Amino acid sequence: MTSAENGVGEAVVCRGLEYTFHHGRGKGASTRAVDGVDLTVHTGEVFGLLGPNGAGKTTAIRAITTLLPVRAGMVRVFGHDPARQRMEVRRLLGYVPQQLSADSGLTGRENVALFARVFDVPHAERRERVSQALAAVDLTDAADRMAGTYSGGMVRRLELAQALVSAPRLLVMDEPTIGLDPIARTGVWECVDAVRRATGMTVLVTTHYMDEADWYCDRLALMDHGRIRALGTPEELKAQVREQDPQQTAPSLDDVFRHFAGRDLARNESSEGEFSDVRRTRRTASRVR
Amino acid sequence: MSAAPAAPPPASAEPPGPAVRTGTGTGTGAGAATATAVRPDLGLLLVPPRARTGWRLVPARVLAMCTVELQKLRHDRTELYTRAVQPALWLLIFGETFTRLKAIPTGGIPYLDYLAPGIIAQSAMFIAIFYGIMIIWERDSGVLTKLLVTPTPRAALVTGKAFAAGVKAVIQAVVVVVIAALLGVAMTWNPLRLLGVVVAVLLGSAFFSCLSMTIAGIVLTRDRLMGIGQAITMPLFFGSNALYPVDLMPGWLQAVSRANPLSYQVDALRGLLIGTRANLPLDFAVLTGATVLGITAASALLARLAR
Numbered sequence A: 001m002t003s004a005e006n007g008v009g010e011a012v013v014c015r016g017l018e019y020t021f022h023h024g025r026g027k028g029a030s031t032r033a034v035d036g037v038d039l040t041v042h043t044g045e046v047f048g049l050l051g052p053n054g055a056g057k058t059t060a061i062r063a064i065t066t067l068l069p070v071r072a073g074m075v076r077v078f079g080h081d082p083a084r085q086r087m088e089v090r091r092l093l094g095y096v097p098q099q100l101s102a103d104s105g106l107t108g109r110e111n112v113a114l115f116a117r118v119f120d121v122p123h124a125e126r127r128e129r130v131s132q133a134l135a136a137v138d139l140t141d142a143a144d145r146m147a148g149t150y151s152g153g154m155v156r157r158l159e160l161a162q163a164l165v166s167a168p169r170l171l172v173m174d175e176p177t178i179g180l181d182p183i184a185r186t187g188v189w190e191c192v193d194a195v196r197r198a199t200g201m202t203v204l205v206t207t208h209y210m211d212e213a214d215w216y217c218d219r220l221a222l223m224d225h226g227r228i229r230a231l232g233t234p235e236e237l238k239a240q241v242r243e244q245d246p247q248q249t250a251p252s253l254d255d256v257f258r259h260f261a262g263r264d265l266a267r268n269e270s271s272e273g274e275f276s277d278v279r280r281t282r283r284t285a286s287r288v289r
Numbered sequence B: 001m002s003a004a005p006a007a008p009p010p011a012s013a014e015p016p017g018p019a020v021r022t023g024t025g026t027g028t029g030a031g032a033a034t035a036t037a038v039r040p041d042l043g044l045l046l047v048p049p050r051a052r053t054g055w056r057l058v059p060a061r062v063l064a065m066c067t068v069e070l071q072k073l074r075h076d077r078t079e080l081y082t083r084a085v086q087p088a089l090w091l092l093i094f095g096e097t098f099t100r101l102k103a104i105p106t107g108g109i110p111y112l113d114y115l116a117p118g119i120i121a122q123s124a125m126f127i128a129i130f131y132g133i134m135i136i137w138e139r140d141s142g143v144l145t146k147l148l149v150t151p152t153p154r155a156a157l158v159t160g161k162a163f164a165a166g167v168k169a170v171i172q173a174v175v176v177v178v179i180a181a182l183l184g185v186a187m188t189w190n191p192l193r194l195l196g197v198v199v200a201v202l203l204g205s206a207f208f209s210c211l212s213m214t215i216a217g218i219v220l221t222r223d224r225l226m227g228i229g230q231a232i233t234m235p236l237f238f239g240s241n242a243l244y245p246v247d248l249m250p251g252w253l254q255a256v257s258r259a260n261p262l263s264y265q266v267d268a269l270r271g272l273l274i275g276t277r278a279n280l281p282l283d284f285a286v287l288t289g290a291t292v293l294g295i296t297a298a299s300a301l302l303a304r305l306a307r
Ligand SMILES: Nc1ncnc2c1ncn2[C@@H]1O[C@H](COP(=O)(O)OP(=O)(O)OP(=O)(O)O)[C@@H](O)[C@H]1O
Pocket: A021, A022, A023, A031, A032, A033, A051, A052, A053, A054, A055, A056, A057, A058, A059, A060, A098, B307
């Protein structure tokens, strides 16, 4: 347990992580995007961070990936502190941001080669490694086309190749399937799955899609208003809902989400905070963890 | 939250189990064998590349950024051509007219010859001063964000971008030199001097692109950077020795010109290409110093763009 506290042996550990954006002066000019997040991603698992728009998923991910300074709380990535050991952490990471971010003025191959270069892949193996990364995401045939001519699903797979070319131990994907059709979504996930099976890398992913989370994630955290509302395997979360709400005999993850986040949202709007419910959610969350 | 229709993979596999395999680099197990049976060889993707450390890191990143810039230019050369129009017109219209007027004392050399190095520096500066727009675009599109999560220190990223802008400017300068040569400007063909020209253009553009990235880090939006860029290009250009000797200027403008790195770049280019009297050691010292200062300022402000 103490080694887990320090984050040694775990892929990601967050304890009491907070982040506040300040926009302008005065009161009310700040947003607490992440408000005390505790979570642990075990090595080798696929961990899903779920939540509605504005829940703070991207902000949490940006703190883990060294893009934002960690001012309050603790983050460890394979035991390294992203605030102090930036280079060490970055060498372990593959990152696919929320926007489609391939460079449209380059070919697919050139896009991947850039990342091979900045991760210090030696010249001798660069060509072969880039080809393997492109093959892993099924883009061999389109590799020499301009990325600007790719479809959304292809761009996502190209970004995956960019992230995979450095053989990351932790792949971080921020809504990798947003805006894609079901076939393209399946395509992205199958590539991730195949590489993960071959390499044993850890995957941290955010998504809005409950069906994907149910199918592909080993464990999930439901996030809302900057906090983790529930945490566990999809089966554990469903079992909790069955237990707490006997009317739900076969809850889907959508029901789970409504149970943990949706009702919370409604209650917040009527400003009638039911403290016991919040406490219950907290308790289950910590039990699952 | 739309409940999009489930799209589970057809017969792909059982749902993912917990923690398939811990640790890395053990891709030869049975699980990997089934994966590689249907999948192409992923052998190299199992081993992380060995990290470059120490002094070799920055040159490697600079090379990577310059390579990208050249690849982009190769794919789309229109920018190269459209950007050649303005310097060509400066030489053709302004240069030819003032050569006839003989209004500007140039120390005996034709005004067109005097003007050509100034226009080379000016056209390079005009490109570099708007380089920050590309940084803002890269920020908005996520390209920059992704680069910031690679083992590239901020200063190395800025240096890489600055010299990438410089490489672009050198190619632009070649085009202007060719135009000038076609108009009959007598320039040196001494390779050592031409190498000096390349270095001067590279350093000048690196400085002005850093200035642009610094402003981008302060104002954060494309529109504001456009406005500021347009506001400062004029004084930078006319408050330099690009068009006329500094001695002609009023005292206060001479002071401005002396603080303007463009003047030192033009002085070096003119000395190297045309053979006028120039203080080359001072010119290169100022350009190098300005570039180092620019890289420092832009790296410090890059974090603001990432946030
Ligand atoms: N750069 C920023 N400046 C100010 N506020 C921000 C910034 N980025 C995010 N926020 C605010 O922080 C909160 C959390 O945003 P975040 O992007 O982390 O949510 P998210 O869960 O990723 O949402 P989405 O599903 O829409 O991507 C939001 O209220 C958002 O307005």
